[in-house]
Amino acid sequence: MHRTAVKKVVLENVLDANDTLARANRDVFDRAETYTINMMSSPGAGKTALLERTLERLRGELRLGVLEGDVQTTLDADRLARFHIPLVQVNTDPGFGGECHLDANMVRSGLGELPLDDIDILIIENVGNLVCPAEFRVGEDVRVMVYSVTEGEEKPLKYPLMFRSADLVLVNKVDLLEHLDFDLEQFLGNLDAVNPGVRTVLTSARTGQGIGEWCGWLRQRLENV
Amino acid sequence: MHELAIAESVVRIASRQADGRRVTKVQMKVGYLRQVVPSALTFGFGLVAEGTPVEGAELQMEQVPAEGRCRGCGVENKLGSLPLQCGGCGGFDLEILKGEELMVESLELEEA
Ligand SMILES: Nc1nc2c(ncn2[C@@H]2O[C@H](COP(=O)(O)OP(=O)(O)OP(=O)(O)O)[C@@H](O)[C@H]2O)c(=O)[nH]1
Ligand SMILES: [Mg+2]
Ligand SMILES: [Zn+2]
Numbered sequence: 129m130h131r132t133a134v135k136k137v138v139l140e141n142v143l144d145a146n147d148t149l150a151r152a153n154r155d156v157f158d159r160a161e162t163y164t165i166n167m168m169s170s171p172g173a174g175k176t177a178l179l180e181r182t183l184e185r186l187r188g189e190l191r192l193g194v195l196e197g198d199v200q201t202t203l204d205a206d207r208l209a210r211f212h213i214p215l216v217q218v219n220t221d222p223g224f225g226g227e228c229h230l231d232a233n234m235v236r237s238g239l240g241e242l243p244l245d246d247i248d249i250l251i252i253e254n255v256g257n258l259v260c261p262a263e264f265r266v267g268e269d270v271r272v273m274v275y276s277v278t279e280g281e282e283k284p285l286k287y288p289l290m291f292r293s294a295d296l297v298l299v300n301k302v303d304l305l306e307h308l309d310f311d312l313e314q315f316l317g318n319l320d321a322v323n324p325g326v327r328t329v330l331t332s333a334r335t336g337q338g339i340g341e342w343c344g345w346l347r348q349r350l351e352n353v
Numbered sequence: 354m355h356e357l358a359i360a361e362s363v364v365r366i367a368s369r370q371a372d373g374r375r376v377t378k379v380q381m382k383v384g385y386l387r388q389v390v391p392s393a394l395t396f397g398f399g400l401v402a403e404g405t406p407v408e409g410a411e412l413q414m415e416q417v418p419a420e421g422r423c424r425g426c427g428v429e430n431k432l433g434s435l436p437l438q439c440g441g442c443g444g445f446d447l448e449i450l451k452g453e454e455l456m457v458e459s460l461e462l463e464e465a
Contacts, residue, residue, distance in 0.1 A: 133377050133461045138370050142362045142381075142455045228355060259388050260355035263455075285436030285445070289386060321445025322437070324424075 146264055149232035153239070153267025160244035162193075163349050164252065166268035168290060170283075171256030173276040174300040176204045177333035178342070179251060183211040185343050190350070193247035195238050197230040197255050204253060216241045220255055229260035232267060248350055258283070262290035270295040270349070277301050277308060281315040288322045296327050298342060303332040356390055359455065360397030366457045367407045376410045378461035384454035385419040385432070410461075419452030 141147075157164045167175050179194060186192060193214035196205045205217040218238040220230060235252060242250070252268065254261040273294035275283065278301055284291040291297070297319060305312065319326065329345065331338035367376050379398075383389050391414055398412045419432035421439075428441030429450070437447050 132464045134464055136370060136460045136462055138366065138457045138459055140366050140370070140457045142359055142366065142457060145362060145365065229358070231358065260358070263355055263387070264358070282436070287388075288435065288437060289388065318436075318445070324446050 143263060146232050149236060150265035150267045153232055153236055154269075156239060157244065157250070157267060157269070160247070162244045162247045162250050164250045164268045164270075165349075166252050166254060166261075166266055166271045167274065168254045168261045168271060168294075169256055169274035169276070170258045170279060173256065173274045173279070174331075174333050175253050175256070175274050176207055178274060178298065178300060178331060178339075179208060179253065180211075181333050181336060181339045182251075182343060182346070183208065183213060185339060186346065187211055187213065190346065191246055191248040193242055193244075193250045195235060195242065195250060195252045197234065197253060199228075199255060214242050214247055228255055228257045229264050230254050230266055231264040235266040249346060258287040258290055262287075262293050272296045272298065274298045274300050275315075275319075277305055277310045277312070277315070281311050281318060284315070284318040284322045291319060291322045294323060294326060296329070296345065297323075298329050298331045298338070300331045300333060302330045302337060303334045356393035357397040357401070359389065360394055360401045363398060363412075363457055364401045364405055364407050367410070367460055368405050370457075370460055371406045371462055374406065374465055375463040376407045376460050377463055378411045378413060379407065379457060380413045380459045380461075381415065382417055382454045382456045382458050383414045384417045384452040386449065386452040387455050389455070391416070415458075417451055417454045420450045421447030421452075422450060423447055 169175050194208055196217045197220055198204050200219055202217050208215055216238040218234050271294050275297055329338045329341045367379050395412050402408045421432055422429050423439035423444050424446040425444035426442040428439055430440050438445055
């Protein structure tokens with residue numbers, strides 16, 4: 129048996145399907161007038177801790193909701209349950225390909241459980257990872273990156289995709305600065321090199337430093353809608 | 354491992370575009386800035402392709418180097434490694450011209 133091969137030109141972007149779903153999510157958020165934040169960081173930078181501080185301060189003032197992306201545990205969601213806010217946990221697929229980030233489809237699967245009409249700001253805590261989440265839009269209005277000062281000054285240069293895509297960078301764990309050999313100016317310079325002019329807030333989920341400024345930034349989001 | 358997610362998407366695209374035929378080769382363009390590990394993508398591709406029209410197909414990746422124009426001095430740079438830095442003035446503020454590609458370019462299909 130003799131078979132010949134034919135070539136077919138495709139020219140299709142690999143992430144198109146995800147981007148299409150992300151736009152559909154965005155339409156859902158827009159219709160519900162829910163402002164949506166994709167929160168990304170390396171593992172353990174302090175996303176959940178900052179959310180706890182944020183909810184302590186803004187609960188009762190803003191109607192916040194959280195979508196937790198986590199690898200197979202509900203630990204982060206459990207930490208936020210005490211705030212009695214709309215909260216949904218999306219366990220990322222432990223099978224092929226989904227274990228390191230949220231994608232638009234995973235976020236969509238969690239939306240049915242959230243009363244979006246009653247949420248002013250939805251914060252999506254992405255999976256801790258510096259590479260993968262940057263590739264996958266989920267329908268967010270903005271991207272907030274949490275970076276912790278324990279990570280080293282060169283990270284923006286090593287992971288430019290994520291640092292370039294952030295609209296705001298929370299520089300967290302600044303309470304540890306006095307114990308660390310960390311050059312904050314050098315980090316901020318590296319960050320500005322890959323994402324010129326990006327806004328930063330120095331925060332500590334431990335001492336509360338910067339939480340007021342970050343909450344002010346969140347309030348401003350709603351004024352601009 | 355975003356390579357597995359990328360592999361899934363590549364296999365989905367190839368399966369749909371195959372129109373019921375068997376795929377023998379998938380040609381991709383992968384930009385340097387995507388930080389894709391080729392061996393991981395090839396491995397994931399093989400796994401995900403099982404049981405689809407793409408099973409057994411060869412994955413060919415054309416790696417596209419990064420290129421950027423310096424916003425400081427205007428020099429256009431080929432960027433071979435991270436950090437992305439201007440060869441002219443040493444600046445880091447670059448407008449990216451190439452290197453963010455992630456595309457299925459073409460397929461080779463068995464004639465029906
Ligand atoms: N000293 C100090 N520790 C912090 C701060 N923020 C978070 N931590 C600690 O850092 C660890 C990780 O914090 P998490 O809030 O779980 O980080 P995360 O980004 O949600 O982690 P993943 O969801 O697992 O990626 C915990 O032990 C926190 O108590 C901070 O500002 N200062
Ligand atoms: Mg967390
Ligand atoms: Zn230059």
